[in-house]
Amino acid sequence: MPLQHKDLISIRDLSPDEITLILDTAVSMKEVSTRDIKKVPTLRGKTVINLFFEPSTRTRTSFEIAGKRLSADVVNISASTSSVVKGETLEDTGRNLQAMNPDLLVMRHANPGAPKMLADLLPTPVLNAGDGAHEHPTQALLDAFTIRERKEQLQGLTVTIVGDITHSRVARSNIYLLQKMGARVIVSGPRTMVPLFIEELGVSFIPDIREAVKEADVIMMLRIQMERQHESLFPSIREYARFFGLNRNVLQKAKRDVLIMHPGPVNRGVEISPDILNTPYTIILDQVTNGVAVRMALMYLYIGR
Amino acid sequence: MALLIKKGRVIDPASGTDDVLDILIEDGKIKDLQKKITRPKTAGVEQIDAAGLIVVPGLIDMHTHLREPGYEYKETIQTGSWAAAAGGFTTIVCMANTNPVNDNASVTNFILDKAVKEACVNVLPVGSITKELKGELLTEIGELKEAGIVAVSDDGVTVKSAEVMRRGLEYARSFSVPVICHCEESDLAAGGVMNEGVTATYLGMRGIPPLAEEIIIEREIALSAWTGQPVHIAHVSTAGSVRIIREAKARGIMVTAETAPHYFSLTEDAVVSFKTDTKVNPPLRSREDMAAVKAGLQDGTLDVIASDHAPHSTLEKDVEFDNAAFGMIGLETSLPLALALVHDGTLTLSQMVEKYTLNPAKILQIDKGRLCPGADADITLIDIDSEFTVDRDSFRSKSRNCPFHGWHLKGRAVYTIVSGTVAFSLKN
Numbered sequence: 001m002p003l004q005h006k007d008l009i010s011i012r013d014l015s016p017d018e019i020t021l022i023l024d025t026a027v028s029m030k031e032v033s034t035r036d037i038k039k040v041p042t043l044r045g046k047t048v049i050n051l052f053f054e055p056s057t058r059t060r061t062s063f064e065i066a067g068k069r070l071s072a073d074v075v076n077i078s079a080s081t082s083s084v085v086k087g088e089t090l091e092d093t094g095r096n097l098q099a100m101n102p103d104l105l106v107m108r109h110a111n112p113g114a115p116k117m118l119a120d121l122l123p124t125p126v127l128n129a130g131d132g133a134h135e136h137p138t139q140a141l142l143d144a145f146t147i148r149e150r151k152e153q154l155q156g157l158t159v160t161i162v163g164d165i166t167h168s169r170v171a172r173s174n175i176y177l178l179q180k181m182g183a184r185v186i187v188s189g190p191r192t193m194v195p196l197f198i199e200e201l202g203v204s205f206i207p208d209i210r211e212a213v214k215e216a217d218v219i220m221m222l223r224i225q226m227e228r229q230h231e232s233l234f235p236s237i238r239e240y241a242r243f244f245g246l247n248r249n250v251l252q253k254a255k256r257d258v259l260i261m262h263p264g265p266v267n268r269g270v271e272i273s274p275d276i277l278n279t280p281y282t283i284i285l286d287q288v289t290n291g292v293a294v295r296m297a298l299m300y301l302y303i304g305r
Numbered sequence: 306m307a308l309l310i311k312k313g314r315v316i317d318p319a320s321g322t323d324d325v326l327d328i329l330i331e332d333g334k335i336k337d338l339q340k341k342i343t344r345p346k347t348a349g350v351e352q353i354d355a356a357g358l359i360v361v362p363g364l365i366d367m368h369t370h371l372r373e374p375g376y377e378y379k380e381t382i383q384t385g386s387w388a389a390a391a392g393g394f395t396t397i398v399c400m401a402n403t404n405p406v407n408d409n410a411s412v413t414n415f416i417l418d419k420a421v422k423e424a425c426v427n428v429l430p431v432g433s434i435t436k437e438l439k440g441e442l443l444t445e446i447g448e449l450k451e452a453g454i455v456a457v458s459d460d461g462v463t464v465k466s467a468e469v470m471r472r473g474l475e476y477a478r479s480f481s482v483p484v485i486c487h488c489e490e491s492d493l494a495a496g497g498v499m500n501e502g503v504t505a506t507y508l509g510m511r512g513i514p515p516l517a518e519e520i521i522i523e524r525e526i527a528l529s530a531w532t533g534q535p536v537h538i539a540h541v542s543t544a545g546s547v548r549i550i551r552e553a554k555a556r557g558i559m560v561t562a563e564t565a566p567h568y569f570s571l572t573e574d575a576v577v578s579f580k581t582d583t584k585v586n587p588p589l590r591s592r593e594d595m596a597a598v599k600a601g602l603q604d605g606t607l608d609v610i611a612s613d614h615a616p617h618s619t620l621e622k623d624v625e626f627d628n629a630a631f632g633m634i635g636l637e638t639s640l641p642l643a644l645a646l647v648h649d650g651t652l653t654l655s656q657m658v659e660k661y662t663l664n665p666a667k668i669l670q671i672d673k674g675r676l677c678p679g680a681d682a683d684i685t686l687i688d689i690d691s692e693f694t695v696d697r698d699s700f701r702s703k704s705r706n707c708p709f710h711g712w713h714l715k716g717r718a719v720y721t722i723v724s725g726t727v728a729f730s731l732k733n
Binding site: 114 | 501502503505506507508509510579623624625626627628
């Protein structure tokens, strides 16, 4: 079964069958990373450009390793946050890269819709590696893969996402993917960080984290950006950690086999208290490992066949 | 030089006329308006067969941005006037947010001189309320009025200080100058790029809440009630705004209001495409807001349809949505979009015509917007059944930022006559 779209911009463009195909493909890709020689020739002769307009360590490295394990030539470009400031427009940057005949663009940008802009403009497939607060589809796919490894299937699960929902592309992509695959999503966090219209996305909003985790099979904690304090979104780190952080007291309200996830990087002691970071509940490093497998699967499915 | 318009259906809300009549124009004025006028024997009398066409007072667009001086690469007084004529407008009112701002008589004089030399329609400038639109110091409204402005407005921004706005209203009242209010609480709107609602939640875009508009409309109405100066509310876009204005009118406050065609033709759903032509301020709102705007037009809460024609080049628009400029052009699509409201029964033809003619003329206190002997021969002929596909590449405007490209519409201007001269005809 081929994928319907040239690009991966939004989870909303994927069908449940396509999501399953990607996750299934990632299972065999994961095996490659356990070998002594971690390389297969699948994408030999293909050029992948990582075009990052926002700083990123984890995602960029994950894409780079994924490409290299498939034998693609991977080029990293870190552009300044605003191409406008530099004088070159995004459109011109895109056309210039296109002129070098790449096979795949992996793009991160601070503005929602920026990857779609290049995707509509260029013949080369574009994978969205995060666009503002819009979407981070590969993160949602690797999260789904990680949940599936532990819980067999997504159908019927309850997933609670806690934190700054408003500014989170991870939250959005996860909401769309989990719902498509039959899971129930609860969001929690201070009202200032949860959009007023969130329930129209089909999720429940429970501000009290102790209530919100009760029925959860999975808890996803989101990273809090410290500078949001200055936007009157929360008064202090201390108060945030106390009322919206995940600690042992909160965890006691949850199911015994609940999984704890985080897209990283973690603010220790803010969204998650340090003593639960190293428990078996916490599968944050599995997410990182699986990120490489899922991105290998995506590269293979988008340009390897 | 004379012109005879034969057998058109004349609709003139000012006199309540809706009848098949002939109109004779001489020396730029309406000479006669009768059931049957015989063509004068004198040489040089041209005739237009208007059978099957609607003949109305020349349309007035009381909210445009012509970008000159300062942004001539987006639009000029000349190209803006061409676009106006093509859209059926004989008079356009241009906002003050040029560079330099129209905050002193020399800029007003420049605009009017340019208009006389290069424009094919009447161009009436708006002066700013405060110097450089900074919201701090009042402009010389007396001298601006002498130079020829028809209203004052800081359109583009709200006068942030309620005290400055109060004094602006009071000072404008000394000269009987109309005040047009751009209503947007800037802190609530800060950083927003589209309506705060379901679509923005899906897209992860920063929202501009309807509240940002409504809170300032409430303020302007309170200031109007206190000072006795009428206020005209520009580009009304939300259900709450319509309700607030309706209630204020019922209380007898001298408030009038306009909306723009995009607020009754498009909703926030259009932004899903990330197409920057859908980025406008105030933003495209929800379906409920759109329905309320239509209801407001229907019951007269909204007096005027104005385009808020806001030309931008590809430099401002072919960029990321967050970084794109607000605004869309509208002169060449305004009338066909309003006619859709006539076709769907929201407005009668006469009601629609009123919102383009009599009402803006009254608000601006200009001697336009009516058809009677002695009046300026500003006349628009409309074919309400002509179907066409919007092609922005055929626009007279210099800019192309139009979200209606490719839309199939019904009804448009076929002749635009300014002071007795044909400024536009569809055939040419």
